[in-house]
Amino acid sequence: MKKNEISILGSGLIGSLLSIYLRKRDLNVTVYEKRADNRNQEYKEEGRSINMALSDRGWKALEKAGLKDKVLPLTIPMYGRKIHNEHGDTSFIPYGKEGQAIYSISRGRFNQLLINEAEKVGVKINFEHRIEDIDLRFNELTVSSPGNLLEKISSEVIIGSDGAYSSLRNAMLKQVRFNYKQQYISHGYKELSIPPTESGDFAMDPNALHIWPRGSFMLIALPNPDKSFTCTLFLPFEGGRVSFENIRDEKDLKGIFKTYFDDAYQLMPQLADQYFTNPTSALIDIECYPWMLNKALLIGDASHAMVPFYGQGMNCGFEDCYILDNLIEKLGTTAWELVFAKFQKIRKPDTDAISQLAMENFEEMKEQVADPKFIIRKKIEAKLHQLFPKDWIPLYTMVTFSDMPYSEAYALGKLQEKIMDRVMADPLITENWDKMDYEDIIDQLDKAKAV
Numbered sequence: 001m002k003k004n005e006i007s008i009l010g011s012g013l014i015g016s017l018l019s020i021y022l023r024k025r026d027l028n029v030t031v032y033e034k035r036a037d038n039r040n041q042e043y044k045e046e047g048r049s050i051n052m053a054l055s056d057r058g059w060k061a062l063e064k065a066g067l068k069d070k071v072l073p074l075t076i077p078m079y080g081r082k083i084h085n086e087h088g089d090t091s092f093i094p095y096g097k098e099g100q101a102i103y104s105i106s107r108g109r110f111n112q113l114l115i116n117e118a119e120k121v122g123v124k125i126n127f128e129h130r131i132e133d134i135d136l137r138f139n140e141l142t143v144s145s146p147g148n149l150l151e152k153i154s155s156e157v158i159i160g161s162d163g164a165y166s167s168l169r170n171a172m173l174k175q176v177r178f179n180y181k182q183q184y185i186s187h188g189y190k191e192l193s194i195p196p197t198e199s200g201d202f203a204m205d206p207n208a209l210h211i212w213p214r215g216s217f218m219l220i221a222l223p224n225p226d227k228s229f230t231c232t233l234f235l236p237f238e239g240g241r242v243s244f245e246n247i248r249d250e251k252d253l254k255g256i257f258k259t260y261f262d263d264a265y266q267l268m269p270q271l272a273d274q275y276f277t278n279p280t281s282a283l284i285d286i287e288c289y290p291w292m293l294n295k296a297l298l299i300g301d302a303s304h305a306m307v308p309f310y311g312q313g314m315n316c317g318f319e320d321c322y323i324l325d326n327l328i329e330k331l332g333t334t335a336w337e338l339v340f341a342k343f344q345k346i347r348k349p350d351t352d353a354i355s356q357l358a359m360e361n362f363e364e365m366k367e368q369v370a371d372p373k374f375i376i377r378k379k380i381e382a383k384l385h386q387l388f389p390k391d392w393i394p395l396y397t398m399v400t401f402s403d404m405p406y407s408e409a410y411a412l413g414k415l416q417e418k419i420m421d422r423v424m425a426d427p428l429i430t431e432n433w434d435k436m437d438y439e440d441i442i443d444q445l446d447k448a449k450a451v
């Protein structure tokens with residue numbers, strides 16, 4: 001039977017980056033990917049999560065692999081949220097300080113780049129090889145390839161980066177004392193697009209993440225290098241007037257878009273075609289533990305799929321790779337069980353925290369950003385950060401523009417939230433926000449931290 005040193009399952013974003021890290025440690029790395037190699041074709045992934053936001057944690061992991069400079073030219077910076085109200089008026093809320101941005105990147109192009117880089121350093125990638133079964137007693141994979149060939153491969157180490165519906169996690173599910181929880185949320189999503197204008201330009205500001213917040217649902221748009229935008233419509237699957245089940249024909253669709261997203265509607269000539277062709281996808285949160293069994297480990301979405309609303313799933317998965325690689329650096333390539341045990345222990349509280357924050361950010365995006373008081377709140381927090389940069393860091397900044405453990409950001413964010421709720425309860429806050437006693441707010445936070 002063939003024997004591998006390291007087998008990585010899935011050449012998605014996380015598996016590809018991890019394979020580069022491990023190969024650079026002089027390990028023999030073999031990747032199994034069920035999809036075909038699409039690098040020689042025009043990239044075609046319509047209707048699937050096409051572009052994503054890359055932020056500091058992701059950049060840090062790419063930099064360690066020496067890839068930051070290669071990825072940067074593929075990205076478009078988004079410096080803040082551009083909020084569109086029902087009348088088509090817009091307002092801008094910066095994400096952080098001047099110059100701080102999250103970066104829009106095409107999932108397909110990014111994945112192709114990582115796969116190319118992995119092959120360059122000597123990773124062996126087997127496309128159209130699907131993991132059918134795993135015998136965890138012997139670390140033995142059953143892999144199918146075209147022609148329905150079934151092969152058994154044993155491996156010293158198996159790492160499952162095979163996404164939200166992981167085959168390695170399925171195998172672990174059969175073990176005693178393996179905890180598993182999944183939750184589909186009430187909303188699903190559908191991807192649509194805004195093409196470039198006739199003169200070949202972006203139809204809206206390319207340096208922002210556009211949001212049409214409508215209370216119980218929303219539309220968002222991220223820019224692409226070809227000057228189009230990928231829009232994602234988040235709606236409840238059923239119930240109410242505005243839900244996927246209640247958009248049955250072009251008339252329903254036009255009615256909803258003209259009522260709630262008219263300015264976007266004017267820019268979407270192919271809306272009906274795309275709406276009725278593209279899939280409606282579900283959104284799931286998955287938590288499980290442990291992430292390891294002997295020399296097999298789950299990583300990325302396989303261990304912690306989260307809803308996409310913070311734009312952190314991939315960034316968190318990249319940070320997983322960074323932390324795992326640091327542990328390997330420290331403990332060596334012969335102590336796999338120790339490395340994996342430490343990894344899961346360090347990381348689980350952090351992935352739980354970001355999964356929870358991702359759920360909460362949906363409320364913020366679809367509802368709170370439309371409230372004028374939310375803008376004041378953001379301004380107060382920005383001013384606190386400007387006056388006391390070390391003492392008050394807005395939650396969004398801790399999550400997006402720092403590498404503070406997510407669990408610490410979560411805990412501190414909750415303390416700050418309570419204080420800000422009190423500040424915002426002042427009926428005159430809209431007029432007085434700029435003249436407040438900012439030092440007193442910091443004192444309140446210090447006291448709350450001391451409890």
Ligand SMILES: Cc1cc2nc3c(=O)[nH]c(=O)nc-3n(C[C@H](O)[C@H](O)[C@H](O)COP(=O)(O)OP(=O)(O)OC[C@H]3O[C@@H](n4cnc5c(N)ncnc54)[C@H](O)[C@@H]3O)c2cc1C
Nearest residue numbers: 010012014034052053131162163300301311312313314315
């Ligand atoms: C709508 C949406 C928007 C998002 N936006 C963002 C964002 O802006 N920023 C961000 O950081 N994150 C975002 N995410 C999250 C991000 O997509 C995931 O966290 C990320 O893709 C996880 O990468 P992964 O490599 O773990 O899994 P995947 O990307 O799913 O890769 C898994 C790979 O394994 C392969 N595979 C699966 N099963 C098998 C098998 N049995 N055998 C062999 N191969 C297999 C798959 O084909 C795939 O290539 C978003 C998610 C969604 C749904």
Ligand SMILES: NC(=O)C1=CN([C@@H]2O[C@H](COP(=O)(O)OP(=O)(O)OC[C@H]3O[C@@H](n4cnc5c(N)ncnc54)[C@H](OP(=O)(O)O)[C@@H]3O)[C@@H](O)[C@H]2O)C=CC1
Nearest residue numbers: 048049162163164165281282283284285301305306307308
């Ligand atoms: N947290 C979340 O809510 C979501 C997270 N994601 C993450 O982003 C990744 C990439 O996104 P994208 O390329 O759009 O992913 P896809 O939706 O194309 O799914 C990736 C693979 O997962 C399998 N799959 C999808 N839905 C199910 C299901 N209900 N039950 C079992 N298997 C399923 C499919 O396998 P097959 O080809 O065999 O059908 C598919 O190839 C996903 O793999 C996931 O990790 C994606 C969607 C939602």
Ligand SMILES: Nc1ccccc1C(=O)C[C@H](N)C(=O)O
Nearest residue numbers: 052053081209308309310311361
């Ligand atoms: N990429 C996404 C995909 C879906 C939903 C949200 C995002 C975001 O990135 C949101 C951004 N972090 C925000 O808070 O405005």
